[in-house]
Amino acid sequence: MAALKTDMGIDLGTASILVYAKGKGIVLNEPSVVAIDQNTKQFLAVGEEARKMLGRTPGNIIAMRPLRDGVISDYEVTEKMLKYFIQKAIGKSFFKPRIIVCVPSGVTEVEKRAVVEASTQAGAKKTYLIEEPIAAAIGAGIDITQPNGNMVVDIGGGTTDVAVISLGGMVVSRSIKVAGDECDDAIIRYIRKKHNVMIGERSAEELKMKIGTAYKRDKDITMEIRGRNLVTGLPKTIIVSSEEILEALEEPITNIVDTVHAVLERTPPELAADIGNTGIVMTGGGALLYGLDKLIFERTGIPTRIADDPIECVAIGTGKALDWVDVLDNSIVGEESIGGRY
Template sequence: MSTADRRRSSRAGFAPLGRDLAVDLGTATTQVHVRGRGTVLDEPTLVAVDTRSGRLVAAGAGAHEMLGRTPEHVLTLRPLTDGVITDSEVTEQLLRHFIARVRPSRLMRPRTVVCVPSVVTAVERRALEDAAIRCGARRVYVLEEAMAAAIGAGLPVESATASMVVDMGGGSTDVAVISLGGVVNARSLRVGGDEVDEAVVAGVKADHDLLLGERSAEAIKTQVGSVWPLAEELITRVRGRDLSTGLPRTVELGSEEVRRMIEPVTAQVVEVVRSVLDICPPELAGDLLDSGIVLTGGGALLRGWTGRLRHELGVPVRLADDPQHAVIRGAGICIDDLGALQRLLAGAPRP
């Protein structure tokens, strides 16, 4: 390729395969898409840090295996809360660890798309941009998670017909109505799968005088959790520490009991979806009676969400294909064709 050809390719947004990245740094999981290679990393947003030296002991799946099992001087923690960075230093260590695993070359600084909740403050957004730049990004583009989820779910985001997406993550729930390539209405609720786990822990403690760990609560949610009555209710056995004796004890939990425990959390999600519909322009609201609501995110896998929202709101509701990867899939589409989709990104890129 001649020098002139290379310049023309550069102006057209060309970049070597494997150079550019899309990152969905979520409260529960971090996913990375490499241009031309697809999603190459999907691991828990979790680190294990040696408190004596500040050294990163493990990250991602390795840190998750250590959860609740570490010695006193090793702390496992999540550097994000409710979808935003709470510990910038640890977040940077985590990002460096993940990006080093997927970058084919340290000599090329990638352009990077990062996903943020739809309602994020300027300070929170800048913290994420700064972390990406310090980890070697040449230029950082910000994409709202709801828009990324809609693109990843295959919705016609550039059409005049309205699309509505509800992205249920670990730390936040993003709801947006999208039309003509932009977000018409959006709300972000800082409640997600983590709050469901906390509600299970609190409910089992109150009802059974049993203390559960984080991993046990997550397992209960996966095995019997639901937000709407099931055709056949489920039962699981869970082991924890008896608060009165201090000894291990096993109890049985049914899906109906767990549903009651998590109802205060799930009711908040229903209300934020309702509030977005309430302020939707009449023309777009009419579109949604036909196109309905699409659910994305790992939280959407909790049983019964389509039935619950359909009953509460009176509009069609469906689950996206592979909902837990919809956001990174949408961000990956943007980084694969950055020139064509640049107008969907939120604001000017940080150099």
């Protein structure tokens, strides 16, 4: 009977949702986007299928992200979306799964409760919470139980979490609502201002992923993008260079680097010395932005590396934390969190 039970770890991200099933690894990785018919309130598409509809729907259909800045902005839609992903990940099961959900380190008690309730309503037997930097560190292969200082910079879609971890807990941490989505918005604003062309979220994300940079490249690269001319109202094709994207991303990237600096300033001397030796580990999709690790190293003087699988790092860490669920179940009753205060 125990073999029929499926405990799950969910990385509930602003941009995408990853589901880790115990004994199977990551079984689902889809955008956290939902398409809804506004007239009937019916779900038309979820995940990748819904993402393709962003900015392309008729008046009665809305493609939306129910999570904003790492927290739930539309409770009902998030609950239905979670239910869909849970069922898709484990199929039909007689047993309700125990679920660990990942949340940003700076979330409030109200936001935590919203996540727990949404997970429970979506079909969880019991919900635990784990804070993103802890999950990211576990997923990156760091032994967080040791009395050594480890620094993790997790850059997701809605939030950037920076934390110093020692003895299984966060000693110093800070979460800011500047991450991948803010970088996309900065690119949209820049293209509109410089080229007088309006582009959508998907086009901005494509620019960021293909030619985006946080550090001056040795060789400038370009990319062709289509948008709407704000003067004529007609479609227009423009060529954008990586140098322009570097300029566009200056403000959000500076905010992220300043946050890393601020956390280091508040770190106890002994742990700061450890971090100087072990370096900074970057996780999350934002860690893949070209040159961001070089920029952090240049500003802090501390070696900075990108985790082996930065996008799946948090989900893998959340999944590995499932091994602690049985211990928690024996000692704690109710809604709990792992690796953080709740």
